[in-house]
Every structure is written in C-alpha cells, then in structure tokens.
Amino acid sequence: MTSPLAEYLDDFTRRDWQTIAPDDVDDPVRVAVVGLGWFAREWALPGIARSAFTEATVVTDIDNEAVAAVAADRDLRGVTPEELRDGAAADGYDAVYVATPNATHLEYVAAAAEQGKAVLCEKPLESTPERARDLVAACEDAGVPLMVGYRMQTDPAARRLRDLLDAGVAGDVVHVHATMSQTMLGELGSDHDQWRLDPELSGGCALMDIGIYPLNTIRFALGADPVRVSGRTRTEHDAFAGVDEHATYRLEFPGGIDATCTVSQNAQHASRLEVTGTDARLILDPAFYEREDRGFAVVRDGVRVDIDFEQVHQIEEEFAYFGHQLLADEPFYPDGEHALTDMWALDAIYESASTGEPVELDGE
Amino acid sequence: MTSPLAEYLDDFTRRDWQTIAPDDVDDPVRVAVVGLGWFAREWALPGIARSAFTEATVVTDIDNEAVAAVAADRDLRGVTPEELRDGAAADGYDAVYVATPNATHLEYVAAAAEQGKAVLCEKPLESTPERARDLVAACEDAGVPLMVGYRMQTDPAARRLRDLLDAGVAGDVVHVHATMSQTMLGELGSDHDQWRLDPELSGGCALMDIGIYPLNTIRFALGADPVRVSGRTRTEHDAFAGVDEHATYRLEFPGGIDATCTVSQNAQHASRLEVTGTDARLILDPAFYEREDRGFAVVRDGVRVDIDFEQVHQIEEEFAYFGHQLLADEPFYPDGEHALTDMWALDAIYESASTGEPVELDGE
Numbered sequence: 014m015t016s017p018l019a020e021y022l023d024d025f026t027r028r029d030w031q032t033i034a035p036d037d038v039d040d041p042v043r044v045a046v047v048g049l050g051w052f053a054r055e056w057a058l059p060g061i062a063r064s065a066f067t068e069a070t071v072v073t074d075i076d077n078e079a080v081a082a083v084a085a086d087r088d089l090r091g092v093t094p095e096e097l098r099d100g101a102a103a104d105g106y107d108a109v110y111v112a113t114p115n116a117t118h119l120e121y122v123a124a125a126a127e128q129g130k131a132v133l134c135e136k137p138l139e140s141t142p143e144r145a146r147d148l149v150a151a152c153e154d155a156g157v158p159l160m161v162g163y164r165m166q167t168d169p170a171a172r173r174l175r176d177l178l179d180a181g182v183a184g185d186v187v188h189v190h191a192t193m194s195q196t197m198l199g200e201l202g203s204d205h206d207q208w209r210l211d212p213e214l215s216g217g218c219a220l221m222d223i224g225i226y227p228l229n230t231i232r233f234a235l236g237a238d239p240v241r242v243s244g245r246t247r248t249e250h251d252a253f254a255g256v257d258e259h260a261t262y263r264l265e266f267p268g269g270i271d272a273t274c275t276v277s278q279n280a281q282h283a284s285r286l287e288v289t290g291t292d293a294r295l296i297l298d299p300a301f302y303e304r305e306d307r308g309f310a311v312v313r314d315g316v317r318v319d320i321d322f323e324q325v326h327q328i329e330e331e332f333a334y335f336g337h338q339l340l341a342d343e344p345f346y347p348d349g350e351h352a353l354t355d356m357w358a359l360d361a362i363y364e365s366a367s368t369g370e371p372v373e374l375d376g377e
Numbered sequence: 378m379t380s381p382l383a384e385y386l387d388d389f390t391r392r393d394w395q396t397i398a399p400d401d402v403d404d405p406v407r408v409a410v411v412g413l414g415w416f417a418r419e420w421a422l423p424g425i426a427r428s429a430f431t432e433a434t435v436v437t438d439i440d441n442e443a444v445a446a447v448a449a450d451r452d453l454r455g456v457t458p459e460e461l462r463d464g465a466a467a468d469g470y471d472a473v474y475v476a477t478p479n480a481t482h483l484e485y486v487a488a489a490a491e492q493g494k495a496v497l498c499e500k501p502l503e504s505t506p507e508r509a510r511d512l513v514a515a516c517e518d519a520g521v522p523l524m525v526g527y528r529m530q531t532d533p534a535a536r537r538l539r540d541l542l543d544a545g546v547a548g549d550v551v552h553v554h555a556t557m558s559q560t561m562l563g564e565l566g567s568d569h570d571q572w573r574l575d576p577e578l579s580g581g582c583a584l585m586d587i588g589i590y591p592l593n594t595i596r597f598a599l600g601a602d603p604v605r606v607s608g609r610t611r612t613e614h615d616a617f618a619g620v621d622e623h624a625t626y627r628l629e630f631p632g633g634i635d636a637t638c639t640v641s642q643n644a645q646h647a648s649r650l651e652v653t654g655t656d657a658r659l660i661l662d663p664a665f666y667e668r669e670d671r672g673f674a675v676v677r678d679g680v681r682v683d684i685d686f687e688q689v690h691q692i693e694e695e696f697a698y699f700g701h702q703l704l705a706d707e708p709f710y711p712d713g714e715h716a717l718t719d720m721w722a723l724d725a726i727y728e729s730a731s732t733g734e735p736v737e738l739d740g741e
Contacts, residue, residue, distance in 0.1 A: 185613075187623055187644035190554050190637075194653060243607070247633045249549075259551055261627060261635040269611045271625040273554075273637040280551035280653050282679065289558060289644050305679070313645065315669070369735055 027169045027323065030334060033341055035065030042131070042336040045071035045106035047097060047121050048113035049079045056303050057112060058087060060328025066336025070105050073097040098124035107131060108339065112162075114214040115221065116140035119148045126155035133335050135162045137225050138349070140216030142356040149349035160335050160345035161352035165230045167330040169322055170297055170307035174288070175234045182311065183290025186235065189272035190287045191227035193301050194280035198252060209278070210256055218256035220246060220359055223276040226301045229347075229355055230286060231264065231272045238354050239264040239272075243371040244362035250279060262362045265371075303327045391533045391687065394698060397705055399429030406495070406700040409435035409470035411461060411485045412477035413443045420667050421476060422451060424692025430700025434469050437461040438477075462488035472497060472703065476526075478578040479585065480504035483512045490519035497699050499526045501589050502713070504580030506720040513713035524699050524709040525716035529594045531694040533686055534661055534671035538652070539598045546675065547654025550599065553636035554651045555591035557665050558644035562616060573642070574620055582620035584610060584723055587640040590665045593711075593719055594650060595628065595636045602718050603628040603636075607735040608726035614643060626726045629735075667691045 044067050046053055061069045071090045074080050084091030092102045097109075098121065109125035111118050111134045118139050125132050132152055138161055139145040152159040165171040178186065197209065197218075208214040209222050232238055244262030248254065258279050264272040284305065285298040293313040299305040309320045338345055361372035408431050410417055425433045435454045438444050448455030456466045461473075462485065473489035475482050475498045482503045489496050496516055502525055503509040516523040529535040542550065561573065561582075572578040573586050596602055608626030612618065622643050628636040648669065649662040657677040663669040673684045702709055725736035 184645070187558070187641050188556070188625060188639040190556055190639065192552070192554055192651070192653065194551070196655070245627075245629070245635060247635075249633075259633075259635075261552060261637055263609075263625065263627070263637075265609070269613075269623075271609060271611075271623075271639065273625055273627070273639060275552040275554065275635065275637060275653070277551050277653070280655055281548070281658050281677065283653050283658055283676075285651075287556070287649075289556065289639070289641070289647050291560070291644055294645050294647055312647075315646065371733055 027172075027325070028333070030343070031337060033066075033337055035333075038065050038340065041066050041068045042108050042339050043068055043070040043106045044133075044332075045073070045097065045102070045109045045130075047073050047094075047109060047111045049074040049076065049083055050112060053112045054083065056328045057110060057332075058083070060326055061110070061332045063326055063329035064333040064336055066340060067332045071097070071102050097121070100124070100128045103128045103130070108133060108335070111135060114208040115216050116144070116214045119144050119151070122148050122159070123151040126151045126157045129155065129157060131158045131339050133160045133162060133332075136229070136352060136355070137216065137221050137359065138352040138356055140214065142353065142360050145353055145356040149353060152349060158339065158345065159349045160338070161347045161349065162331060163229050163233070163347040164303065164327045164331040165226065165301065166233050166347050167334045168307065168327050169325060170300070170309050171230055171233060173309060173320070173322065174286070174295055174297055175236065177295055177311070178234055178288065179236070182293055183288055183295050184292030186270050186288055186290045188270060188289055189231055189235075190285070191231060191272065191274040191300070192276070192283050192285050193223050193226050194275070194277035194283045195223070195302075196280070196282070197278035210253065212255050215256065217359070217363060218253060218258065219276045219278045220244070220257050220260040220262070220362060223278065224260055224262065224274065224362070225355055225359065227272070227274040227276065227286065228264065228358060230301070232354070234286075234288065235266055235270070237266045239266055239358055239374055241265040241371050241373050242358055242361045243365045246363070246366040253278065257366075260362070260366070264358070391536075391689070392697070394707070395701060397430075397701055399697075402429050402704065405430050405432045406472050406703050407432055407434040407470045408497075408696075409437070409461060409466065409473045409494075411437050411458070411473060411475045413438040413440065413447055414476060417476045418447060420692045421474060421696075422447070424690055425474070425696045427690055427693035428697040428700055430704060431696045435461070435466050461485070464488070464492045467492045467494070471495060472699070475499060478572040478575075479580050480508070480578045483508050483515070486512050486523070487515040490515045490521045493519065493521060495522045495703050497524045497526060497696075500593070500716060500719070501580065501585050501723065502716040502720055504578065506717065506724050509717055509720040513717060516713060522703065522709065523713045524702070525711045525713065526695060527593050527597070527711040528667065528691045528695040529590065529665065530597050530711050531698045532671065532691050533689060534664070534673050535594055535597060537673060537684075537686065538650070538659055538661055539600065541659055541675070542598055542652065543600070546657055547652055547659055548656030550634050550652055550654045552634060552653055553595055553599075554649070555595060555636065555638040555664070556640070556647050556649050557587050557590055558639070558641035558647045559587070559666075560644070560646070561642035574617065576619050579620065581723070581727060582617060582622065583640045583642045584608070584621050584624040584626070584726060587642065588624055588626065588638065588726070589719055589723065591636070591638040591640065591650065592628065592722060594665070596718070598650075598652065599630055599634070601630045603630055603722055603738055605629040605735050605737050606722055606725045607729045610727070610730040617642065621730075624726070624730070628722070
C-alpha cells in the first residue's frame with residue numbers, strides 16, 4: 014500500500030483525546046440515565062460501567078417497573094421523571110444522559126441545565142430544529158457543557174476513516190455512498206422502543222433515527238458540512254403510517270462532492286459507508302451499528318486491503334470521551350452547534366421530500 | 378442459505394437462450410466491425426472469434442493504418458468507411474457491429490440497414506435520443522434486426538442477479554446502490570479513444586459512457602423502467618471541459634424503489650451494484666467492467682455468502698447471443714426500443730442536472 018497509509022496505520026492512536034490515564038481516575042463522573050429503552054439498558058448502562066471515566070448512579074423512566082428492575086439489578090437509585098426534573102436526586106449525579114424519545118429531550122436537558130449538570134443527549138437532538146435550538150440555548154444559558162451522542166465519532170473505525178482522508182490516502186474525494194437499514198420492528202423488539210413510529214415523539218423515523226448516522230459520519234469524515242440536500246421518503250406498510258419507512262437522500266458538500274445515501278427501517282440489515290477518491294476507495298462495512306464489529310478496507314488499483322483493528326465497545330468509548338472531557342475540563346467535538354447542523358439538514362431533506370426540489374443550507 | 382437460493386443456484390443455466398449447440402454451427406454469422414478503438418481491438422474482435430456463432434470478416438475505421446494493421450493481423454478484409462457504407466464489401470458479411478463514436482452510429486447503422494444487414498450497435502445508441510430514434514427507425518424501415526451492445530445482459534453475474542430477484546430471494550426490493558468509475562485518461566490510454574471528451578461526438582462523458590451501465594443493468598435486474606430521474610453532473614479538470622467528469626443520479630422505479638448511482642471518468646476504479654431487499658442484499662462487486670472478474674455475494678441476517686461461478690469472456694457471450702439469435706431467427710432482448718428508454722432517461726438526467734429538478738419519464 015501507499016506509504017502514507019502504512020505510516021498512518023502505525024501511528025494511529027485510538028484515543029487521541031486522552032490525557033488522563035484511566036487508572037488515575039478516582040472519582041468518575043456520576044451519570045443519571047434518563048430513559049430506559051433497549052439501547053440504554055443493553056448498551057448505555059454497560060458502556061458507562063465499562064468506562065473508567067463514568068459511573069451510573071441514578072436512573073429514571075416513565076415506566077416505573079423498568080426503573081425498579083434496572084435500579085435493583087445494578088444497585089442504582091431509581092427516581093421518577095418528576096423527581097429527576099425537580100432535582101430531588103441532584104446530589105447523586107454530576108451529569109445527565111438523556112435517551113428518551115426525541116421530543117422529550119428538551120424537558121430533561123433543560124432541567125439538567127437548571128441543576129448545573131453536564132449533559133450527554135442522544136441524537137437526533139430533538140424532534141424539530143426549533144426545539145433543538147431551545148435545547149442548546151438552555152445549556153448555553155446555564156453554562157453547562159452539552160455533548161451529543163454521536164457514538165461513531167469516538168469509534169476507531171470512523172476516526173481511522175477521517176484520519177486517512179485527512180492524510181490524503183484517498184486523494185481528492187469524488188463521491189460517497191452510504192446505506193444503513195434494519196428491520197426495526199424485528200431487530201428492536203419491544204413496544205417500549207416503538208415511539209419512533211409516533212411522529213410527534215420522534216419527528217420522523219427512517220431519516221431521523223437512521224439517516225442521521227450516514228449524515229453525521231460523513232460530515233465527521235470529510236470535516237465539512239453539506240451546502241445543499243435533496244431527498245425522498247417513502248412508506249409502504251401500515252405500521253409506518255405517519256412516518257418515513259424508507260428514505261433516499263443526497264448531500265452536496267463544498268467542492269461539489271456528492272454523498273448519496275439510503276436508509277430504511279424495514280429492509281435487510283445493511284451498514285456501509287464508502288468514500289471514492291481519485292487515489293483509493295475507503296470502505297467501512299459494517300459501519301454504523303453498535304451491535305456488530307466494524308470493518309475497514311482500502312481498495313486501490315484493484316487491490317483490496319482489509320485492515321484489522323481492535324474492536325471496541327462503542328458506547329464505552331463514547332462515555333469514556335464524555336467523562337474524560339469533563340474531568341479534563343476540555344470541550345466536546347460533537348456539541349450542540351454541531352448537532353444543530355444535522356437537525357437543519359434533516360429538516361431540509363424532509364422539505365425536499367415534500368417539494369421534490371433540492372434545498373440550500375445556509376448554516377442556520 | 379434459503380431454500381429458493383439453493384434451488385436456484387442448482388438450476389442456473391448460463392445460456393438459457395441457447396437452442397443451437399455451438400458444435401452444430403457450420404456457417405457462423407459473418408460480422409463487419411466498424412470502428413477499431415481500444416474496445417473493438419482488445420475485446421470485440423477476440424470475443425467474435427471466441428464465439429462459435431460469429432466470425433469477423435471485414436473491418437473498417439477512419440484510421441487507415443489501424444485498418445491495415447488489424448486486417449493483416451487477423452487475416453480480414455480492410456475497407457474504408459466509405460466502402461463500408463457503399464456496400465462495396467457487402468457480400469462478405471451478414472451483420473455489422475458498430476463501435477464508432479456515439480454520434481456516428483446513425484450513419485453506419487443506416488447504411489447497414491439499407492444493405493439488409495443485421496446490426497449490433499454499441500451503447501449508448503447515439504449521441505441524442507432523437508438521433509437514436511432515427512437509428513431505430515432506419516432498422517425498422519429496412520426490416521433488419523437490431524441488437525444493442527448491453528454486454529451485462531448476457532453476463533452470468535447479471536443474469537443470476539436478475540433470476541435471484543425474480544425468485545424472490547431478496548424479498549421486496551427496497552433500494553439499489555451502484556457506483557462505477559475509472560480514470561479514463563489513464564485506463565483507456567490512447568488518444569484514439571478520447572472522442573468521449575468531445576460532446577458533439579459523445580453526447581456526454583461520465584453519464585453517457587459509464588452511467589448507462591448502472592442504469593441499464595438495474596433496469597435489466599429489476600425488469601422495470603424508471604418513471605422519474607434526477608441527477609447532477611460536475612466537471613473539475615480542464616481535460617473534461619465541455620463534458621461531465623462525474624455524475625450522481627437517482628432513478629425512481631415503479632413502486633417507489635430508488636436506485637442511487639454515482640459514476641466518474643476520473644476516480645479510483647470502482648464497479649459495484651447492490652440491491653437491498655427486505656430479505657437479503659445481493660451484491661455484484663466487481664460488477665461492470667469487461668476487464669475484471671465479476672463477484673457475486675448474498676448477505677442475509679449477517680451472513681455473507683460469496684458465490685463462485687464460471688467467469689466468462691463477456692464479449693464472447695454477447696456475440697454468441699447475437700449470432701445465435703440471428704441463426705435461430707429469434708428476437709433480441711436488448712433491442713432498439715429497449716435502448717431508446719436509456720437514451721430518454723440519460724437525456725432526462727442531464728436535464729435534471731441543468732434545472733436542478735427531477736424529471737418525469739413518460740415512456741416516450
């Protein structure tokens with residue numbers, strides 16, 4: 014392979030942000046977990062526990078039984094959502110992780126901000142750009158740090174992709190393909206998680222829930238934001254009435270680079286990101302899901318090199334970064350402003366899907 | 378794997394159109410080859426020779442030296458383009474294969490039709506839909522059979538893809554990705570082939586020359602024609618001034634299925650077609666180039682099966698089909714009307730690239 018690639022692979026540091034050694038952490042950031050859906054139970058709580066920089070201390074959910082079960086199982090303090098918002102347990106946590114349905118992020122984040130707590134909020138940031146803007150403002154007004162849960166940005170596979178692109182291994186980027194799909198009703202299981210089918214709670218389904226991964230990961234990898242988008246959404250089955258079951262969208266980046274993406278909540282599982290440049294193709298496949306190992310290949314002049322690298326617990330990495338940056342008093346890369354760009358882009362794709370025309374993004 | 382897949386793979390017949398055994402052919406179809414660019418010399422002439430159903434007998438080109446060299450090398454009759462059009466060597470061939478620059482197809486096909494010769498014309502059929510329509514009309518008026526050189530349609534990989542989709546192995550198709558690129562100035566070499574940079578001769582570059590492969594192969598695989606298209610073209614380098622260096626396009630098929638495609642004449646070699654359905658993903662990679670083996674994979678529930686199959690000389694297969702159908706007096710699947718659909722679709726994508734809006738196709 015090319016010399017820049019070989020050099021880079023030798024140099025890669027998984028956590029280039031880490032200045033505090035995990036072993037030196039005596040008082041990890043205490044996290045209140047808000048929302049106990051499948052992802053929080055199966056991934057976030059284990060990830061928080063694995064990370065040396067964080068520990069879960071408090072949990073809440075609108076489902077009292079889920080709170081009681083998780084609190085007992087993990088020896089945590091369970092509180093009601095009202096208690097959480099009122100600060101009744103505020104002495105027991107330093108930060109709040111919000112993993113509730115999109116349209117309820119604002120109320121919990123605003124409450125946490127009023128309590129002076131740091132916030133890690135799941136993506137998409139809220140159900141509309143306007144509510145997301147209010148969420149960001151609440152944190153800014155209270156002077157609390159806000160990170161948004163873009164777990165790909167702390168994943169070594171995506172970081173390698175970004176670094177290889179930065180190093181020029183692909184040459185000039187010409188175009189990008191991404192696809193991500195799942196059978197939501199099958200893969201995600203319980204009714205607890207089917208709020209994504211309610212447009213008032215979710216703000217949208219395939220595009221909001223899945224489309225944000227290719228969108229944000231491509232932004233991260235290219236180090237650029239789209240200037241124009243177009244898209245189409247489609248719903249075939251009654252279960253998805255009122256929301257988008259499938260979506261196709263195109264993101265145009267500065268320099269005219271097109272990223273063309275498809276996502277679906279009801280298709281065979283797929284998870285792939287491919288960047289084609291003048292000098293090489295860089296492929297993440299699988300790319301996006303926490304529940305699969307990531308793959309990374311470089312293809313150049315007919316030769317494909319599959320790169321072996323350490324697979325990580327994506328959510329451990331995300332919370333390690335969150336906790337570390339708080340302890341080190343360093344800012345977050347995926348912050349509120351960064352997330353607002355996604356919210357406006359997603360909104361513009363829905364607008365394009367409605368009008369049939371491309372929509373310019375002016376960096377609102 | 379699924380039972381339909383296993384059954385199908387057992388049953389697959391590479392040449393399901395073949396009713397005449399190759400060994401039984403005493404008088405293969407005699408072919409005049411018009412245009413001696415890289416593809417004709419390196420691929421078409423060897424393919425014609427390999428096929429039991431065809432033999433080359435006459436060659437012509439505007440380059441007299443190329444004619445003399447090829448004629449001597451292969452012991453063929455070399456004639457001038459005027460002689461070919463005038464029918465001076467018409468007793469020496471039964472069919473004419475036209476592989477000249479796009480905008481010169483009409484004159485050669487019309488001459489062949491007047492001579493009562495069968496025609497195999499390269500794709501795209503001409504430089505504009507209007508000229509292509511005249512070309513089809515010339516063959517119809519003269520009552521001569523016209524096949525268009527969609528070599529993917531006789532390739533076992535594409536035929537397997539179509540047959541697996543027909544058999545329902547992918548379930549309902551949700552969306553399609555395709556990408557195809559090359560470094561045209563590097564990979565294709567000689568100036569002889571750079572007429573693609575002249576919009577008068579080519580009618581376009583990345584989209585006309587490369588974009589037609591994903592477009593036509595997806596039509597073939599899905600057994601359907603696009604109802605709406607949108608696209609964008611882009612030119613970065615001076616060498617491509619006046620034509621499209623890169624293109625991105627979306628094809629919407631009946632039922633709302635989106636195929637999203639990127640092509641480039643100046644990007645790292647790529648050649649991939651992926652169909653995502655509710656039950657499986659079917660992947661051709663490499664997919665499109667005559668100069669690489671094709672790959673075929675089925676991915677389902679996290680399991681990827683790479684299917685081994687006999688690699689063929691794509692152009693041998695194409696000419697075998699051409700010669701066979703003529704000898705058997707059977708029609709061609711990729712005929713003039715089929716090719717016109719591509720011409721209108723490509724024209725509509727250029728229109729969309731110009732206006733920024735999607736264009737409806739009304740099956741002109």
